[in-house]
Amino acid sequence: MSTEIQHSCIFCRAKLTLRIADGATELFSLDWWKAHGACNRCADFHSRRLTLEGNIYFHAMRARVRDTRTDEAEYPDPDAKSGQSNEGYKATLESVRRRLTYWTKCFAKRVCDFESRVINWEPDFVDMIMQHPAQVKVILDGYFRDHAPSTFKRWQAARATQPARTP
Numbered sequence: 001m002s003t004e005i006q007h008s009c010i011f012c013r014a015k016l017t018l019r020i021a022d023g024a025t026e027l028f029s030l031d032w033w034k035a036h037g038a039c040n041r042c043a044d045f046h047s048r049r050l051t052l053e054g055n056i057y058f059h060a061m062r063a064r065v066r067d068t069r070t071d072e073a074e075y076p077d078p079d080a081k082s083g084q085s086n087e088g089y090k091a092t093l094e095s096v097r098r099r100l101t102y103w104t105k106c107f108a109k110r111v112c113d114f115e116s117r118v119i120n121w122e123p124d125f126v127d128m129i130m131q132h133p134a135q136v137k138v139i140l141d142g143y144f145r146d147h148a149p150s151t152f153k154r155w156q157a158a159r160a161t162q163p164a165r166t167p
């Protein structure tokens with residue numbers, strides 16, 4: 001058995017019916033369920049976007065953590081070190097660049113498609129992440145905000161008002 005509640009998508013405000021299964025409010029409060037009530041289009045967009053962000057984050061961290069001995073750069077210049085083989089590190093950097101290129105293109109397509117915009121992707125998107133891998137979240141948020149301003153604003157607002165999980 002379940003209870004139906006008339007609600008609207010927390011992101012785009014489209015009308016929807018929340019079907020709350022009996023017992024669900026023992027897990028999380030009704031306010032929590034309502035604060036997560038999104039239409040299929042928005043839920044699909046945000047969940048896929050977050051998965052892509054996770055992939056980008058993973059690859060941004062790969063080469064960075066390979067060399068924690070130097071603070072000179074987040075990705076140390078492989079040619080700057082002498083007396084040791086840097087081939088492995090160079091290969092990792094190339095692999096990181098390739099993967100970041102692929103995943104940032106997927107991310108750009110997802111954001112621009114959602115807004116029905118022409119896809120905007122430039123190589124400097126990858127350069128920026130490779131130069132500042134610790135700032136990857138800020139860089140991705142910046143792209144999201146610039147290419148889908150109202151969707152970004154609603155995402156921020158929905159997150160800011162999420163109530164506690166406890167019933």
Ligand SMILES: [Zn+2]
Pocket residue numbers: 009010011012013014038039040041042043
């Ligand atoms: Zn929606």
